Amino acid sequence: MFHIITSATIGIEPVPITVETDVTMGLRSFSVVGLPDASVKEARDRIRAAMRNTGFRFPRGRVTVNLAPADVRKQGPVYDLPIALSILLAMGVIPRPSIESSVFIGELALDGSIRPVRGSLTTALMTHRTGRKTLFVPEQNVAEASALRGLTVYGVDSIRTVVDHLLGVELIKPASTIKQKDVSSHPYDFSDVKGQEGAKRGLEIAAAGAHNILLKGPPGAGKTLLARSLPSILPDLSYEESLEVTSIASIAGISLPDIGLIQARPFRTPHHSASAVALVGGGAWPKPGEVSLAHRGVLFLDELPEFSRYALEHLRQPLEDGHVTVSRAAGSVQFPARFLLAAAMNPCPCGHFSNPNRHCTCRLDQVIKYQKRISGPLLDRFDIVIEVPAVKHEKLLSEDLPECSEIIRRRVNNARMVQRKRMGERASTNNEISTRQLDELCKLSPDGKSLLEQALRTNKLSARGYTRVRKVARTIADLEGKPDIEVEHLAEALQYRGQDAIEL
Numbered sequence: 414m415f416h417i418i419t420s421a422t423i424g425i426e427p428v429p430i431t432v433e434t435d436v437t438m439g440l441r442s443f444s445v446v447g448l449p450d451a452s453v454k455e456a457r458d459r460i461r462a463a464m465r466n467t468g469f470r471f472p473r474g475r476v477t478v479n480l481a482p483a484d485v486r487k488q489g490p491v492y493d494l495p496i497a498l499s500i501l502l503a504m505g506v507i508p509r510p511s512i513e514s515s516v517f518i519g520e521l522a523l524d525g526s527i528r529p530v531r532g533s534l535t536t537a538l539m540t541h542r543t544g545r546k547t548l549f550v551p552e553q554n555v556a557e558a559s560a561l562r563g564l565t566v567y568g569v570d571s572i573r574t575v576v577d578h579l580l581g582v583e584l585i586k587p588a589s590t591i592k593q594k595d596v597s598s599h600p601y602d603f604s605d606v607k608g609q610e611g612a613k614r615g616l617e618i619a620a621a622g623a624h625n626i627l628l629k630g631p632p633g634a635g636k637t638l639l640a641r642s643l644p645s646i647l648p649d650l651s652y653e654e655s656l657e658v659t660s661i662a663s664i665a666g667i668s669l670p671d672i673g674l675i676q677a678r679p680f681r682t683p684h685h686s687a688s689a690v691a692l693v694g695g696g697a698w699p700k701p702g703e704v705s706l707a708h709r710g711v712l713f714l715d716e717l718p719e720f721s722r723y724a725l726e727h728l729r730q731p732l733e734d735g736h737v738t739v740s741r742a743a744g745s746v747q748f749p750a751r752f753l754l755a756a757a758m759n760p761c762p763c764g765h766f767s768n769p770n771r772h773c774t775c776r777l778d779q780v781i782k783y784q785k786r787i788s789g790p791l792l793d794r795f796d797i798v799i800e801v802p803a804v805k806h807e808k809l810l811s812e813d814l815p816e817c818s819e820i821i822r823r824r825v826n827n828a829r830m831v832q833r834k835r836m837g838e839r840a841s842t843n844n845e846i847s848t849r850q851l852d853e854l855c856k857l858s859p860d861g862k863s864l865l866e867q868a869l870r871t872n873k874l875s876a877r878g879y880t881r882v883r884k885v886a887r888t889i890a891d892l893e894g895k896p897d898i899e900v901e902h903l904a905e906a907l908q909y910r911g912q913d914a915i916e917l
């Protein structure tokens with residue numbers, strides 16, 4: 414039997430799906446088999462109407478459409494177009510050779526026009542990986558689908574244009590694959606932030622090695638401003654990373670840039686009322702959460718203690734593993750979630766605890782309660798904790814222009830290049846170095862070793878802290894272009910572990 418190829422996704426992984434139609438004599442019926450969910454079954458009415466309204470006869474007798482493999486759940490309206498084509502193929506309306514190496518997705522409207530769908534980029538990836546060359550997607554999804562190089566992508570607006578093309582009556586022009594670079598401009602720049610050299614240094618290290626960072630300080634110190642400037646110093650995305658980031662956005666149904674491919678690292682800023690599902694993903698149709706939308710970029714949680722502790726605890730697993738597992742009735746799916754966690758908070762409800770110039774009006778038990786809203790294990794995952802003091806008046810009034818983001822970004826890019834060269838395929842940032850690789854990639858000198866021993870002995874460092882300090886020190890050395898981790902790199906990294914201050 415002849416079939417049409419389309420695709421489904423498991424998590425963000427695309428798999429090819431074949432659509433076959435069998436028409437036999439008998440009572441009129443139209444059924445779809447092969448684990449389709451309700452949304453696919455609904456397609457039957459749309460397909461019948463769309464075909465009739467464009468002048469195609471719907472077959473008499475029993476029409477059975479099979480979606481294979483049957484153990485992959487099919488959801489959403491993307492199968493409308495492939496099912497309709499499969500029926501036309503079974504009826505001999507379209508010739509078989511015309512569809513052999515092509516893949517089709519699209520939702521049909523009752524009048525036969527084609528509506529945009531989610532996941533065109535993942536379908537393009539599947540098309541490419543399975544050695545196929547041609548992809549038909551809804552007109553509105555062309556930019557996204559042609560973000561992948563090397564495919565012929567046709568944007569189609571109605572079932573009639575597809576059939577005419579396949580019959581050679583009227584050919585569709587393939588989408589152009591020539592892309593301009595997305596020149597993204599950032600609304601915030603480090604040169605807008607006066608003073609706060611310590612916090613800027615911390616953010617530079619965080620960006621260079623993808624280390625998690627927490628900014629603590631009184632109201633108005635510029636924490637939010639600093640964190641919002643972070644995207645302006647993040648390193649460039651590689652082409653492969655762009656494809657990953659765009660695939661996730663495409664599955665989540667997030668609008669994509671005109672050129673199709675996302676070229677800037679994500680910067681996600683969920684509100685503190687966000688639920689656990691919103692943060693890590695889930696739902697009946699599992700959708701990626703903020704941690705996955707922040708993949709290869711930054712998840713910024715402003716006013717950290719205002720988030721529900723329950724929701725925050727869910728961040729621990731993705732922070733450790735680099736992915737989230739969302740379980741549902743029909744098994745579980747995995748979404749990538751390798752992000753830099755940045756957060757900001759006041760040290761107490763009034764905000765002035767530890768501010769030498771203002772009086773804190775909170776009782777000590779209120780301060781403790783406030784800080785306890787963030788669990789020790791989550792706090793332990795911040796490699797860099799920076800106390801951001803109120804900005805000094807003379808700094809604020811000074812007309813000296815602070816260093817601009819572009820210069821910092823160049824240093825960050827260089828440090829990333831050094832990391833990639835050292836680690837090759839194993840990892841792309843120092844933060845991803847596994848415990849097993851630590852001795853090889855973050856070697857300590859005897860002096861460095863004794864410095865960390867001392868910190869461990871005096872309880873200034875936890876076991877997790879020990880490995881994290883070494884990775885941060887590696888990044889500091891990389892920013893300096895030093896091949897070995899020196900004592901001063903370790904000393905600086907140690908200074909960023911904020912545990913002591915937290916434990917009051």
Ligand SMILES: Nc1ncnc2c1ncn2[C@@H]1O[C@H](COP(=O)(O)OP(=O)(O)OP(=O)(O)O)[C@@H](O)[C@H]1O
Nearest residue numbers: 605606607609631632633634635636637638639804
């Ligand atoms: N270092 C700075 N240089 C220039 N402007 C600053 C600086 N710090 C603060 N400001 C100004 O103050 C405003 C408030 O800063 P911001 O919102 O970042 O403070 P915050 O530390 O996040 O405070 P809160 O704890 O209340 O959230 C900024 O929008 C900016 O206009």
Ligand SMILES: [Mg+2]
Nearest residue numbers: 636637715757
């Ligand atoms: Mg703020």
Ligand SMILES: [Zn+2]
Nearest residue numbers: 761763773775
């Ligand atoms: Zn206070």
